[in-house]
Amino acid sequence: xxxxxxxxxxxxxxxxxxxxxxxxxxxxxxxxxxxxxxxxxxxxxxxxxxxxxxxxxxxxxxxxxxxxxxxxxxxxxxxxxxxxxxxxxxxxxxxxxxxxxxxxxxxxxxxxxxxxxxxxxxxxxxxxxxxxxxxxxxxxxxxxxxxxxxxxxxxxxxxxxxxxxxxxxxxxxxxxxxxxxxxxxxxxxxxxxxxxxxxxxxxxxxxxxxxxxxxxxxxxxxxxxxxxxxxxxxxxxxxxxxxxxxxxxxxxxxxxxxxxxxxxxxxxxxxxxxxxxxxxxxxxxxxxxxxxxxxxxxxxxxxxxxxxxxxxxxxxxxxxxxxxxxxxxxxxxxxxxxxxxxxxxxxxxxxxxxxxxxxxxxxxxxxxxxxxxxxxxxxxxxxxxxxxxx
Amino acid sequence: xxxxxxxxxxxxxxxxxxxxxxxxxxxxxxxxxxxxxxxxxxxxxxxxxxxxxxxxxxxxxxxxxxxxxxxxxxxxxxxxxxxxxxxxxxxxxxxxxxxxxxxxxxxxxxxxxxxxxxxxxxxxxxxxxxxxxxxxxxxxxxxxxxxxxxxxxxxxxxxxxxxxxxxxxxxxxxxxxxxxxxxxxxxxxxxxxxxxxxxxxxxxxxxxxxxxxxxxxxxxxxxx
Numbered sequence: 001x002x003x004x005x006x007x008x009x010x011x012x013x014x015x016x017x018x019x020x021x022x023x024x025x026x027x028x029x030x031x032x033x034x035x036x037x038x039x040x041x042x043x044x045x046x047x048x049x050x051x052x053x054x055x056x057x058x059x060x061x062x063x064x065x066x067x068x069x070x071x072x073x074x075x076x077x078x079x080x081x082x083x084x085x086x087x088x089x090x091x092x093x094x095x096x097x098x099x100x101x102x103x104x105x106x107x108x109x110x111x112x113x114x115x116x117x118x119x120x121x122x123x124x125x126x127x128x129x130x131x132x133x134x135x136x137x138x139x140x141x142x143x144x145x146x147x148x149x150x151x152x153x154x155x156x157x158x159x160x161x162x163x164x165x166x167x168x169x170x171x172x173x174x175x176x177x178x179x180x181x182x183x184x185x186x187x188x189x190x191x192x193x194x195x196x197x198x199x200x201x202x203x204x205x206x207x208x209x210x211x212x213x214x215x216x217x218x219x220x221x222x223x224x225x226x227x228x229x230x231x232x233x234x235x236x237x238x239x240x241x242x243x244x245x246x247x248x249x250x251x252x253x254x255x256x257x258x259x260x261x262x263x264x265x266x267x268x269x270x271x272x273x274x275x276x277x278x279x280x281x282x283x284x285x286x287x288x289x290x291x292x293x294x295x296x297x298x299x300x301x302x303x304x305x306x307x308x309x310x311x312x313x314x315x316x317x318x319x320x321x322x323x324x325x326x327x328x329x330x331x332x333x334x335x336x337x338x339x340x341x342x343x344x345x346x347x348x349x350x351x352x353x354x355x356x357x358x359x360x361x362x363x364x365x366x367x368x369x370x371x372x373x374x375x376x377x378x379x380x381x382x383x384x385x386x387x388x389x390x
Numbered sequence: 391x392x393x394x395x396x397x398x399x400x401x402x403x404x405x406x407x408x409x410x411x412x413x414x415x416x417x418x419x420x421x422x423x424x425x426x427x428x429x430x431x432x433x434x435x436x437x438x439x440x441x442x443x444x445x446x447x448x449x450x451x452x453x454x455x456x457x458x459x460x461x462x463x464x465x466x467x468x469x470x471x472x473x474x475x476x477x478x479x480x481x482x483x484x485x486x487x488x489x490x491x492x493x494x495x496x497x498x499x500x501x502x503x504x505x506x507x508x509x510x511x512x513x514x515x516x517x518x519x520x521x522x523x524x525x526x527x528x529x530x531x532x533x534x535x536x537x538x539x540x541x542x543x544x545x546x547x548x549x550x551x552x553x554x555x556x557x558x559x560x561x562x563x564x565x566x567x568x569x570x571x572x573x574x575x576x577x578x579x580x581x582x583x584x585x586x587x588x589x590x591x592x593x594x595x596x597x598x599x600x601x602x603x604x605x606x607x608x609x610x611x612x613x614x
Contacts, residue, residue: 004500012488295484298445299498299545300473302466382445386484 005305006296010313013285021317024281028321028362029328031274036329036358038267040350042260055222056116058248059212059229062239068208069238071200077212080228082220085121087112088209090196093167096153103149104188105163107196107209110137116215117187125184132157132178140198143174146189150179161192170202186249213245271361274318278369282314286373293377294385307378314370315363322362326355391454392553392585393419393442398451400437400608411437413608414451419553422583424575426590426599433605435589436557442587443476443555444468456552473501477546481558483538485530491517491541492526498549516544520574536567543574553585554578560595572598 014021059077061067071088078086090107114133117126128136128144136142145155155161155176163172174194182189200207214229216222222244229242293306330350377385395417401410411434419425427435440446441453444460453460455475463471478484485494495516499509517523520540530538539559546554556575560568576598578584590596604612 016488302469
């Protein structure tokens with residue numbers, strides 16, 4: 001004796017109550033869309049930590065990130081055993097035509113940057129062709145821009161970019177030598193990099209930088225090297241604070257305070273709303289199907305089949321809604337793009353993990369929402385169910 | 391003996407009150423026999439029908455079908471037994487409104503090991519017997535009351551059950567449709583020797599049966 005689930009009833013019910021089904025799926029779709037959005041914001045906030053290099057150290061002033069260090073410390077750091085390359089970044093600020101044109105600008109040392117991040121490194125986190133790297137290195141007034149930034153302002157190789165300094169006073173003009181893309185999620189594609197030497201000459205050779213980045217030999221103990229670097233400058237007027245890249249990036253995430261937790265709570269509330277929508281629909285369905293359930297039982301369908309039929313309806317409706325919401329998010333953010341978000345999160349991308357999380361969550365919402373009415377119908381006595389018929 | 395009911399007692403709790411519906415009922419139904427259960431409302435005839443069909447369980451007593459005891463079986467066992475042995479015909483047809491006539495009639499066969507082709511043959515035979523082979527894709531809402539009841543009869547007989555249970559099968563029909571349904575039941579009874587236990591209020595309807603059993607206040611008062 002077979003004990004199949006009458007699946008034809010599942011699809012017949014969905015078709016018959018299509019308006020209710022559509023509204024419920026749309027409610028779940030909206031909730032999952034918002035969940036995808038919030039989850040991606042959290043992922044973006046934490047991506048710098050997640051993808052940070054494990055064998056890379058950041059050295060800043062022990063006083064504050066906003067206090068510069070002498071460029072000459074470069075040699076000292078490079079001399080520590082286990083350090084294979086050192087480069088430095090200097091926050092520039094400045095204005096491009098108008099104050100509202102905000103994007104990050106850093107003065108860097110192109111040859112060492114290439115060794116740490118570029119085509120001469122193992123990780124190749126900044127993707128730029130060799131001719132573009134060489135052009136950048138050789139042109140003291142050259143710069144490279146990220147692909148997102150190039151799209152935003154229409155920059156292309158050969159263009160001139162004027163900047164007015166504020167932290168570093170002066171009028172600057174750069175030639176675009178290349179447009180880079182990222183080889184790692186932690187690289188921001190909306191940043192501009194230019195020669196530190198050009199900056200240094202313009203401001204009268206102050207010879208200071210914001211941070212040093214030290215690439216380590218993975219064989220060496222990063223903790224020991226951290227201590228050795230800071231020990232080098234312990235007694236000088238330029239005391240340093242060295243930490244791993246992950247810890248450094250985490251300090252930026254910490255600046256957001258409890259924002260990720262808050263977003264998580266909002267996501268949970270949205271999810272709960274979706275669950276209530278689905279549960280309400282499933283309970284209404286259960287009320288409508290009480291008599292039909294009596295007929296099915298009278299015909300010989302077992303309680304297990306009744307349970308599976310009804311719990312499956314919740315899963316199907318929520319999964320369709322959830323997949324639609326996740327797909328809408330993926331399509332809008334990954335293919336169309338949203339300018340408002342792009343200013344805060346230049347690489348706002350729905351990851352495969354987030355997509356799978358959203359669809360998986362909608363399956364669970366459907367399962368949980370479907371269980372209660374399914375149990376009610378599976379346990380109802382045949383004569384009680386039939387007594388309501390008509 | 392097809393059905394043997396012995397000393398069946400059944401009561402229901404209504405609020406704080408316990409209502410005794412059947413009080414030690416004995417009933418035998420032979421294979422191929424058509425029995426009508428009559429009696430006033432609340433006499434226990436539908437309850438007895440439900441107990442015979444395994445839709446409910448008695449407080450005490452014994453119900454044997456083909457020498458198999460029904461009392462004491464689990465819900466799952468009773469469900470499996472119903473699907474093999476019982477064909478139900480309800481007063482309000484109880485067709486599934488989201489399925490067409492063919493699909494409604496096919497529902498009991500989904501519990502069997504028949505192939506799709508075999509199921510189709512069985513369904514078409516049953517619908518042909520009730521004269522509705524040209525309405526297979528009609529939904530219940532598109533059929534008249536008499537046609538719906540005939541679809542319900544087709545569903546009841548499609549799996550070739552041991553007996554049919556009919557609870558006021560003509561109660562919701564006009565005189566002409568009621569007569570058609572009774573003729574159909576008579577035909578099934580005569581041609582296929584199906585045992586039928588039928589609850590009815592209508593003496594004209596009850597006359598079609600081989601036997602008339604009269605219940606009052608939960609006991610059989612006449613068996614003719």
